[in-house]
Amino acid sequence: xxxxxxxxxxxxxxxxxxxxxxxxxxxxxxxxxxxxxxxxxxxxxxxxxxxxxxxxxxxxxxxxxxxxxxxxxxxxxxxxxxxxxxxxxxxxxxxxxxxxxxxxxxxxxxxxxxx
Amino acid sequence: xxxxxxxxxxxxxxxxxxxxxxxxxxxxxxxxxxxxxxxxxxxxxxxxxxxxxxxxxxxxxxxxxxxxxxxxxxxxxxxxxxxxxxxxxxxxxxxxxxxxxxxxxxxxxxxxx
Amino acid sequence: xxxxxxxxxxxxxxxxxxxxxxxxxxxxxxxxxxxxxxxxxxxxxxxxxxxxxxxxxxxxxxxxxxxxxxxxxxxxxxxxxxxxxxxxxxxxxxxxxxxxxxxxxxxxxxxxxxxxxx
Numbered sequence: 052x053x054x055x056x057x058x059x060x061x062x063x064x065x066x067x068x069x070x071x072x073x074x075x076x077x078x079x080x081x082x083x084x085x086x087x088x089x090x091x092x093x094x095x096x097x098x099x100x101x102x103x104x105x106x107x108x109x110x111x112x113x114x115x116x117x118x119x120x121x122x123x124x125x126x127x128x129x130x131x132x133x134x135x136x137x138x139x140x141x142x143x144x145x146x147x148x149x150x151x152x153x154x155x156x157x158x159x160x161x162x163x164x165x166x
Numbered sequence: 167x168x169x170x171x172x173x174x175x176x177x178x179x180x181x182x183x184x185x186x187x188x189x190x191x192x193x194x195x196x197x198x199x200x201x202x203x204x205x206x207x208x209x210x211x212x213x214x215x216x217x218x219x220x221x222x223x224x225x226x227x228x229x230x231x232x233x234x235x236x237x238x239x240x241x242x243x244x245x246x247x248x249x250x251x252x253x254x255x256x257x258x259x260x261x262x263x264x265x266x267x268x269x270x271x272x273x274x275x276x277x278x279x
Numbered sequence: 280x281x282x283x284x285x286x287x288x289x290x291x292x293x294x295x296x297x298x299x300x301x302x303x304x305x306x307x308x309x310x311x312x313x314x315x316x317x318x319x320x321x322x323x324x325x326x327x328x329x330x331x332x333x334x335x336x337x338x339x340x341x342x343x344x345x346x347x348x349x350x351x352x353x354x355x356x357x358x359x360x361x362x363x364x365x366x367x368x369x370x371x372x373x374x375x376x377x378x379x380x381x382x383x384x385x386x387x388x389x390x391x392x393x394x395x396x397x
Contacts, residue, residue, distance in 0.1 A: 228339055
């Protein structure tokens with residue numbers, strides 16, 4: 052069985068990439084695959100911002116992603132340097148600070164899917 | 167509260183958020199001596215060699231070296247006796263990339279590399 | 280370790296993608312992945328020497344391309360079609376890269392285990 056690594060690079064507000072990644076992840080787990088990591092890089096680190104405040108009728112994809120990863124114990128990592136550059140130091144719960152080096156190492160036995 | 171500037175040789179020099187020199191052009195040997203005292207390092211010729219090495223590295227590549235590439239670049243240029251992490255950690259026990267770049271007046275290397 | 284292609288597609292002038300892609304490339308190379316770095320579309324502009332001008336308003340990270348040798352990254356490619364569309368010749372680039380036509384690019388990508396597109 053293949054293990055997957057998911058890479059997100061776009062802002063949670065600017066695209067539906069998180070929604071696509073979530074659909075992919077759910078389908079993968081249902082089919083018996085394992086998700087090794089979800090890694091947030093570039094503008095995707097904005098998902099980890101602690102004060103996201105959306106109107107009630109807009110889907111909070113960042114929260115959905117955090118909840119999903121918590122429920123299935125999938126490491127939800129963000130690049131700490133990319134986050135610091137964007138002023139994100141304190142993050143909302145469920146997001147784990149990591150480096151690109153860690154992403155690179157976890158990739159070794161994992162199939163990368165980018166959204 | 168971290169210092170926002172230091173006084174070296176009668177001049178005030180600004181620091182960045184991490185306590186590193188804000189402007190690499192402010193650097194002179196006195197700055198390295200000042201930071202060496204802060205970091206509790208007694209400078210030897212071997213330290214100076216690394217300090218000048220990382221400054222040259224920055225000038226050539228536009229970035230502070232992370233430890234791995236520092237080791238590699240030093241091995242290429244100065245041979246394997248100096249281009250290894252044991253040697254560098256002996257000189258800069260709190261992390262060669264972190265400490266040597268601070269003494270050399272460079273920006274702190276990225277945490278994620 | 281794996282064979283990974285990184286496809287750069289963004290111009291250096293309107294986003295931080297090129298800068299952040301460089302960090303990613305170096306991180307992947309640091310753990311011994313075998314990389315092929317491909318510059319395609321507007322990413323060709325990242326390779327022009329104009330980016331080294333002192334008055335360029337963003338971080339001049341292109342100097343960092345010179346570190347590829349230290350990281351044993353020697354497979355650098357540019358998309359021939361993108362070069363032609365922008366009327367840029369290989370000798371105008373600040374970095375030595377092999378120019379590939381679309382068929383060779385397809386063959387190169389088919390050989391990779393992973394592809395990252397930025």
